[in-house]
Amino acid sequence: MLRTVAITLLLLPLVLIAAPPVHAQEAPDALVKRIAEETLTTIRSDKDLQAGNPAKVKELIESKLVPNFDTARMTALAMGRNWRGATPEQQKQLTEQFKTLLIRTYSNALTNYRDNTMSYKPLRMNAGDTEVVVRTEVTRPGQAPVPIDYSMEKTPEGWKAYDVVVAGVSLVTNYRDEFSDAVKSSGVDGLIKALADKNKGPAPK
Amino acid sequence: MNRTDSLFRRSALLLAAATALLAGCAAAPSRDDPFEPWNRAMYEVHQVVDGNVVKPIAEAYVKATPEPIRTGVSNFFGNIDDLFTGINNVLEGRGDQAGDDFGRVLLNSTFGLGGILDLASMMGINKDKKDFGITFGKWGAPQGPYFFVPLFGPTTVRDGTGTVVRFFLSPLGYIPDVAVRNTIYGVGYVDGRAQALSAESVLDTAALDRYRFLRNAYLKNRRYQVYEGKPPPEEDDQEPAPGAVPAAPPQPK
Numbered sequence: 439m440l441r442t443v444a445i446t447l448l449l450l451p452l453v454l455i456a457a458p459p460v461h462a463q464e465a466p467d468a469l470v471k472r473i474a475e476e477t478l479t480t481i482r483s484d485k486d487l488q489a490g491n492p493a494k495v496k497e498l499i500e501s502k503l504v505p506n507f508d509t510a511r512m513t514a515l516a517m518g519r520n521w522r523g524a525t526p527e528q529q530k531q532l533t534e535q536f537k538t539l540l541i542r543t544y545s546n547a548l549t550n551y552r553d554n555t556m557s558y559k560p561l562r563m564n565a566g567d568t569e570v571v572v573r574t575e576v577t578r579p580g581q582a583p584v585p586i587d588y589s590m591e592k593t594p595e596g597w598k599a600y601d602v603v604v605a606g607v608s609l610v611t612n613y614r615d616e617f618s619d620a621v622k623s624s625g626v627d628g629l630i631k632a633l634a635d636k637n638k639g640p641a642p643k
Numbered sequence: 644m645n646r647t648d649s650l651f652r653r654s655a656l657l658l659a660a661a662t663a664l665l666a667g668c669a670a671a672p673s674r675d676d677p678f679e680p681w682n683r684a685m686y687e688v689h690q691v692v693d694g695n696v697v698k699p700i701a702e703a704y705v706k707a708t709p710e711p712i713r714t715g716v717s718n719f720f721g722n723i724d725d726l727f728t729g730i731n732n733v734l735e736g737r738g739d740q741a742g743d744d745f746g747r748v749l750l751n752s753t754f755g756l757g758g759i760l761d762l763a764s765m766m767g768i769n770k771d772k773k774d775f776g777i778t779f780g781k782w783g784a785p786q787g788p789y790f791f792v793p794l795f796g797p798t799t800v801r802d803g804t805g806t807v808v809r810f811f812l813s814p815l816g817y818i819p820d821v822a823v824r825n826t827i828y829g830v831g832y833v834d835g836r837a838q839a840l841s842a843e844s845v846l847d848t849a850a851l852d853r854y855r856f857l858r859n860a861y862l863k864n865r866r867y868q869v870y871e872g873k874p875p876p877e878e879d880d881q882e883p884a885p886g887a888v889p890a891a892p893p894q895p896k
Contacts, residue, residue, distance in 0.1 A: 543849040547841075580718055580761050582772035585872060606867020606874065607860045609849075615673075615859065616851045632851055 466590040466597040467561040469506065470572045474556050477502055481552055488552055495545045503544065508591060509537040511600040516613040520621045528626045535633035540609070542637065554578050568592040675789050675799075675862055682791040686854045689793035697794065701836040715759040717838065720831050722751050722758025724772070727809055731773035735781050743768050772868075775805030780869035789858060797861040 464472075477498065481487045486494045513533040514521040524532060559573035569591050575583040589601035602609045620629040676682060705713065729744030747763035747770065755762045764770060779801050780786065787800025798806065810816070815831075818824040850856030866874050 539849070543845060546848045547845045577769075580714060580721055580764060580770070582770045605864050606872070607863045612856060612859050612863065613851075616855050619855075620851065636851055 464596060465561070466563070466570050466588075466592075467558060467572045469597050470574065470588055470590075470599075471556075471558050473502060473506055474574070477548075478551065478554070478556070481548065487548075492545065495548055496541065499541050499544050499548065504537070504541065506598055508593065508598040508600045509533050509540075511591070512536065512540070512610050515601060515610045516617055517621075518614050518618060520618055520626065523621075524626045528630065531630050532626070532633070535630060535637060536613075538637045539633060543609075551576075557583075675786070676858060677788050678790065682789065682858075683854055685791045685793050689791065689796075692793060697833075697836055698840075701833055701840060704833050705837050705840065713834070713837070716830060716834050718751070718755070718761045719758045720834055721761065721770070722748060722755070723814065725751070725770065726814070727775075727812075728771050728773040731775060731778045732771065734778045735773070740771055744771060774802075775808045776802030776865065777805075777868050779805060780865070786862075786865065789862065791854070791858070797857055799862075799865070802865065 480498060480502070484494070487498065510529070510533045513529070513536045516536060517524070517532065521529065554576050557575045557577065559575070561570065561572060563570045569589070572588045572590055574586050574588070576586055577583045584605050586605075587603040588599045589603070590597045590599050601611070617629060620632050624632075673679065708716075725744050725747045729741045729748060732738075732741035732744055747768050748758075750763045750766070750768070751758045751761055754760075761770075776799070784801050786802070789797065789799050790803065791797055792803070815824060815827055818827065846853055846857060
């Protein structure tokens, strides 16, 4: 036991050195590729993750994926024109709830990805672009490849994704008319409550 | 005969009542889904029948059948899909892709033991997915109203027509023994349902309103396929005017 700890402590500086430097200059396609490959490697090497251990999956998503998303912009996109009608406090709550919803959704989906392989299309980007789309394709055995596009924006902390489009279906704008219906019938607070209730529900296995 | 009649009449009445009830509270129907109240009632019917009968069967099938066998079953039906993908690529004038598709069918049907092994994928001949609905769309046919059909799922008039065309052309229809043919249809149905199980649990987690989430995703995906991955922007695709995304959005925490 003690030896394991000792070895781990010894190895720790190595891990830190080996960790790829995260800085603003990392190109958007390189970022997507690094995150995707690291996540897949983690899942493939961890039996708990493959079995869908909720706490571990959540931890992986929050540490690995969430920092690379602009959740406020995603929420604004999902809200459409209702975003402006929300107060800053409401916007903050909406963002928090929508983020939780997306994390739960991803947690549910992530463990199915073990057998997937990803391929990355060449990036079309001009110098000085602050918005790009990174195109990838996921292949599962016995299935036609599924295109997944990440809309990315340049921020002071590096590139961040603000939309994920799976085979033409945007994970963000697909919510738009659900959200606008909720706002129409019960106001922004009603939508916040609906999201909070949904997030409080039992996590489906 | 009489009993079926009255049962039929009763369920029709029930449906009519459900529809009226839903019509009262549903929002204005969208352009793509003019029969939303009806479809929502059908969705409820589907939930009940599927949840009590079909889904448990699919789950039992997944539990009882080892993965390699399930993969073989999926491959067998996937091989027939490939045949129709090839036909539709021909109809769309994409001979190169059709060549790959028919090559896959040829290889998998022979050395792949009637399609049970997907040798073609192992050899790097990629699978594609096309159907008559996509072809009709490329030819310019409008999608028509959206429908949710119980035990079948989301479709449109155009896509549903495509499904019917395919059904009548399917090689499975030429199997002379009715019992064998129906068994294969049944297995194919359970296989398809089993494949949808994980996607369904994602839908359950993701959607506030599952009916609507599914409809929007279905229509967007079909549109994407008809335009080969480059759909022209729609009115509601637009991001809210630039000012709507605050320069410094309130960051959580």
